[in-house]
Amino acid sequence: MEQKKMTPEERAAMIANLTPEEKQALLGDLKSDVTTERQKRKEAYESLRGEFMTQIKTRLENYLAHGRDFKKWLRAESAAYFEVLKEYGQLKRDDQLGFTIGDETFRFHVKGSKVKGFDERADIAEKRLVEFLREWVKNKEDGEKNPMYKLAMMMIQRNEAGDLDYKSVSRLYELEDDFADPEYSEVMQLFKESNVVEGTAIHFYFEERDDNGRWKRMEPSFNKI
Known part of the structure; x- marks a missing residue:
């Protein structure tokens, strides 16, 4: 049987009839209920935070792994393609470090530069x-x-x-x-x-043609996607 809820007036009357000891006990129960509820909210929040952090880390690791795999593949394939291009075009100079390929809607640039430093x-x-x-x-x-x-x-x-x-x-x-x-x-x-050449830096750039016919850089950077 559903218990009838007391009105504020009935609750005030009941409390007024309690002895000091009963009032003290009731106050302790109320404080305990508040503490328990606060602890439940804290545990629920920390559980949600932990789950959210785990999801972020897992998805980020997958994202980075995929990016590293793509970059590794792109470097190898670009180098192989460039060798074919040099042979096809009978390129005599060895200091050319890049090339560009594309079609009507997409362009891919490989640009290389000498990394200079000092001894x-x-x-x-x-x-x-x-x-x-x-x-x-x-x-x-x-x-x-x-x-x-x-x-x-x-x-x-x-x-x-x-x-x-x-x-x-x-x-x-x-x-x-x-x-x-x-x-x-x-x-x-x-x-x-003291100038020395420490190596070669290879950079990749991607462009696509927008609806207005203009070329727009496609940025693989996470914050520019």
């Missing part, structure tokens, strides 16, 4: 350049706020891997006439002599 001589050149700049800036009214000084120091800042950036250092060569100093010129020559 141990660049470390000496860097130290000499810093010494030169610190002496040079002493004769400037604006001191270390001098724009040429700030630019040169910025160009030899190393990246997170502790390496000098080839493009940044190359910009220092353009300042040789501005400094017009034999020491600066010698340091730049040492940087140039």
Whole structure:
């Protein structure tokens, strides 16, 4: 038989007739119910969070594995295709690093570039350049706020891997006439002599033609899909 719910007035009357001990016991039961309900919500949330995290990780690992497999396959197939292309076209130069193929709606580009860096001589050149700049800036009214000084120091800042950036250092060569100093010129020559080719970087690009007939880059990057 369904128990009849008490009205607020009936509940207030019942509580008013309780002894202090009974009221204390009732309060304890209510607090226990609140604590139990809060614990249930906490456990339910943590269970949901754990399940969600597991799903994300599993699907991400599958996504990355598929991407790595596609990239590995694409590198091998592109290299093989390029050899056929060179043979077919009787390409004489070995320094060409890429090609483009496509049709009316899709294009695929392979672009290669030499990865340039520096050997141990660049470390000496860097130290000499810093010494030169610190002496040079002493004769400037604006001191270390001098724009040429700030630019040169910025160009030899190393990246997170502790390496000098080839493009940044190359910009220092353009300042040789501005400094017009034999020491600066010698340091730049040492940087140039320390240049080494560390390898070849191969990049792949994909394009498709949109409804307006314009070519649009297809980005495999997750955040650009």
